[in-house]
Amino acid sequence: MKEPFDRVVSVHGATVLRVCRAVVGPVDADDAWSETFLAALRAYPDLPADANVEAWLVTIAHRKAIDVVRRASRHALPVAEVPDRPVEVAGRDLDLWSAVAALPTKQRTVLAYHHLGGLPYDDVAALVGGTAAAARRAAADGVATLRRTYPAIDQEER
Amino acid sequence: MTDDDLFPSVDADTLTRLHGELAARAAADGLLDVAYRTVETPVGRLLLARTPAGLVRVAFAVQDHDAVLAALASAVSPRVLEAPRQLDDVARQLDEYFAGRRTTFDLPLDLQLPRGFRRDVVLHLPDIAYGHTASYAEMAGLAGSPRAVRAVGTACALNPLPVVLPCHRVVRSDGSPGQYAGGAAAKLTLLDLETRVGVAA
Known part of the structure; x- marks a missing residue:
């Protein structure tokens, strides 16, 4: 039996948003999130009952992120990296997202799908191309760069 | 990390x-x-x-x-x-x-959930006017099967739209409230409300 879609949103909504923020940046992330869940809602009745829902969502998010980036580059709008509201947490987050945004695309997306979306490297490789080993290396390189450009990460360890 | x-x-x-x-x-x-x-x-x-x-x-x-x-x-x-x-x-x-300012509901209803006799019963619940009650036996008559008293009880218990379709107005033939999906206290609250408002009107 399939659970109500609202449950899917409450369980996986935060994860998908973090993936979107890492892949397309904080400004376009909301758009990518909305497109992802709207597409997921449309397809949900046909999803096999035993499917890995989070991996399914991350796969949709990957496609929607590509769409959002394409649309943004077509319109060639300047991207204002300013939060809607001056919230302290958002300010701190923004530093991180800037550090993430500075990563090469491959490292950024691999890091998002594996570390945030929980996809195994085999699945990540299927999405972004290349081998699982290459995906693993790209993620490791990305994390190493983040440690350098955003040292606060290590201070925040629990 | x-x-x-x-x-x-x-x-x-x-x-x-x-x-x-x-x-x-x-x-x-x-x-x-x-x-x-x-x-x-x-x-x-x-x-x-x-x-x-x-x-x-x-x-x-x-x-x-x-x-x-x-x-x-x-x-x-x-x-x-x-x-x-x-x-x-x-x-x-x-x-x-x-708030006692409404005695009937005017809403589009989707009655796809109840089937057969249960559907007949819930469809006839609004026949019992605000502030009034009917016995399970009377309700069976209204639904067209006077002998199906127990089935009326089941239909009321499984009413998909309680409050809006007033199964709380179906009571025991001795006048006591009887069971309710929302609990006996909820049924009493609804009946008291309707009696109070009905008397004031």
Whole structure:
């Protein structure tokens, strides 16, 4: 039996948003999130009952992120990296997202799908191309760069 | 470094806003098969659910709202989203009812859940006027099967739209309230409300 879609949103909504923020940046992330869940809602009745829902969502998010980036580059709008509201947490987050945004695309997306979306490297490789080993290396390189450009990460360890 | 430390958590306000926008777009795109919300009432928190056709389910807290939503996902469609605005009209009419300012509901109803005789019974519940009661035997007569008294009890217990379709007005032949899906206290509260308002009118 399939659970109500609202449950899917409450369980996986935060994860998908973090993936979107890492892949397309904080400004376009909301758009990518909305497109992802709207597409997921449309397809949900046909999803096999035993499917890995989070991996399914991350796969949709990957496609929607590509769409959002394409649309943004077509319109060639300047991207204002300013939060809607001056919230302290958002300010701190923004530093991180800037550090993430500075990563090469491959490292950024691999890091998002594996570390945030929980996809195994085999699945990540299927999405972004290349081998699982290459995906693993790209993620490791990305994390190493983040440690350098955003040292606060290590201070925040629990 | 764990994955959770690598990226900060996202704030609840953003997710709430995105959820609201998703529900609105889903409704506009015809993807919102079941919209729901909860309302606080004198008989506790009620779950209200509707399809594009109309109100499909009202449930008391004692009926376990999560279980009711799971049942709707299975019986109607898994495209279930919390979308309070889709139920604004229902919430308003319930407010008016509990304030004693409304004696009948004027809402589109989706009666796809009850089948057969149970459907006949719930369809005839509004025949019992506000402030009045009928016995299970009288209700059986109204539904066209005078001897199906026990089946009337079952139909009332499984009424998908309690309060709106007034199964609380069906009582034992000795006049005592009898059982109720929302609990005996809820049934008494509703009957008291209607008696009070009915006398004042």
